[in-house]
Amino acid sequence: MQTNAHGASARQPGRAAFAAFIGTTIEWYDFYIYATASALVFGKLFFPSGEPFYSTLASFGTFAVGFFARPFGGLVFGHLGDRIGRKKALVATLAIMGVGTVGIGFLPTYATAGALAPTLLVLLRVAQGIAIGGEWGGAVLMAGEHAPQGKRTFLASFAQLGSPAGLIFALLAFRTVGHLPREALLDWGWRVPFMASALLLLVGVFIRARVAESPEFTAFSKRQKPVRLPIVDVLRNAWLTVLLCLGANVIGVAGAWFVNTFMLNFTTETLGLDRALVLDCLFVVAFIQLFTQLASGWIAQRVGAARFLAWAASLAMLSPYPMFVLVSTGRPVAIVIGIAIAVMCMSSSYAVMAGLMTDAFDVGVRYSAISLSYQSCAALAGGLTPLIGTVLAHAWPGQWWPLALFYSSLAAVSLVCLLGLQRRGLHARAAAPIAVAE
Template sequence: MQTEPARQPARAALAAFVGTTIEWYDFYIYATASALIFAKLFFPTGESFYGTLASFGTFAVGFLARPLGGIVFGHLGDRIGRKKALVATLSIMGVGTVGIGFLPTWASAGALAPTLLVLLRVAQGIAIGGEWGGAVLMAGEHAPRERRTFLASFAQLGSPAGLILALLAFRLVAHLDKGALFDWGWRLPFLASAVLLVVGLLIRSGVGESPEFDALKAQRRTAALPIVEVVRDAWRTVLLCLGANVIGVAGAWFVNTFMLNYTTQTLGLDRGLILDCLFVVAFVQLGTQLVSGWVAQRVGASRFLAVAAALAILSPYPMFVLVSTGRPVAIVVGIAIAVMCMSSSYAVMAGFMTDVFPVRVRYSAISLSYQCCAALAGGLTPLVGAVLAHAFPGQWWPLAGFYSVLAAISLGCLTALRVRRPVGETAAVAFADARAGDLS
């Protein structure tokens, strides 16, 4: 076995970061548009609440498609390689997002408009469903054992970075008058994805295949049907990983999508003000995730995740108290409290799950766990939030209680995972030992 170039771990982590940033930018601009724009353009109804539900419904459709993407590209990634799967997912996401930018609206195409919107949203869901697992593994499997948790977290940095780009894009077009914004301005963030797609493909072309997968393929030990092996042999672990991901996944969409709608529709706050506040908080999330990966590498991922989930249970109460004041600084501080707890968990789960499953089925296993969590907890969270806000007008405690339940689910599953044998860790150590013997 030839020595892997020393620069490959850093390059793989950078490529994972850039690729997931582009994917999440595409996903977040849809989320932002679903909260602010799409209800009026694609689902015009007499009652704004029902238009919002329909808009969030298409948002949820993308999440429901993510497990399919995870299964399809997980199979390809475990059979033919992580890198090839990632090139395909990035291309599908770019085409789907740019396509949304060219869509007609209800006013010009009637029911055809939301139908096409849903189809392209499904394409987005399939792409991000396949992207996440591959990006995590390219970063984690290239990394030295002592840096795996930290470097794998770079794939997770794409979420806040993509959010920053998405909020910046919509903040720029928000300066347009309302007529221009709803006529053509909303399309610009979607069309800009074409440029990002080219950049992402160029960066990914410079990263080699995962060394752990290459070693497995050379030994002819790849799984014929990886998803079957996962469901047959590791379904309990998959379910626990699904639950452990809940607060990191659902919490992000609660804060960044539902809160955008809640603050503008329920509290009557200015749209531009909330976008500015979320923009500042996104930088807090980016810094928190970077530090979290570094700290968890030193204190232990499972211990770190348990503490983060416990703090997340408490975090929504100060968030709602501060946000309800309507003051910009209080809004930023309140949302930042919840985001720091939620994003700490989100950052470290990537490396944690990489160590739970063996190499031969790892892409399929972590994708199934994470994407099923995204479909259930992520896609439905804004809908549940909207229903609770409508059922309890002027009261935030049901929303805070809902958020606490999400965090408690993660804490319970993490506790159960800590007592299970880390199958993947044993496999990873064995691979490292074999590799060391080849190089000595």
């Protein structure tokens, strides 16, 4: 059998990239249906009050809980992935996510179970957060570490494609049930997207079972024993790189939840636009995001990931202003174009960061290091963004400029940290991985 330089089958790089894409699509579908439900129905079902602002804030609070659980999942499964292998860790995360998501579909609401309902919702949301926290790093590494020389940035970006693909399926699911009468949607319609996750889980496990363990990790394990406490090694030797990677991820992480979750609530509650119209527009934009990310990984492989990311962050700083101007018109084409402008800049950064971080850390601690960077960013920037957006919209009713400034500041943080990584010489490249020491 023909093999690549790492000893893997010639078909394994493509198979690993596809498996990473499918696995993260399922995980992000589960995460996005919660995000969509938190913007549309969870405030009414689990946190009823006389004031919609407080119900929405409570709903987005449980949404944020999942992000705060993600660093814990990254630490646990990063440790396991660096010691016993990427593949075993990924199967476990997929199972946890499936159980948590399907469980939400069977929950009683506040009207039926009182305070028990939101309590169970939070617990299952924590399970989702732990699962996605452990999933991301392993999926990126399975794709990137199987990649042949010269294709790491591109193939690692396939794991990132799961985000827009999962969003497409999540929006399709809620677009379908969103056409139900309001009473039916609030009674049983919202449960269908969560229960459908059971079928996706079976597909994901089957596909992942056919992918071999990472050849880089296998070769490393043969050369030496696994690092006893990978996260301690990372914090001791590469803490500054972790912080810079965390900051560099801000616009890709926070921008996605600003556009896909907060904007859904802002357009329907503040601007008074029709829910089905906004979902349809986001559905179209999700396809634009998917193809933008695919193209971004390909382009960045050729021009250099660090340079590409700096340009993406710079453009992202400018993108919210035309977005809000166009969305405020209420016209479908203008909404799609406005949101697409922001999404193309944001998703370009999101797609390429995976390859940049994969090359920034040694293989023996890589799962723990990139998980710590990315999931800490998710907890801080991703989980809080819809909450901060909701507070700003409430403080300046009918005004979008504070929201645009907030979005620009997120992009500015990423740009500064990317320049810091460039200054330290951490350019993603398609050669052997480099070990980073402070």
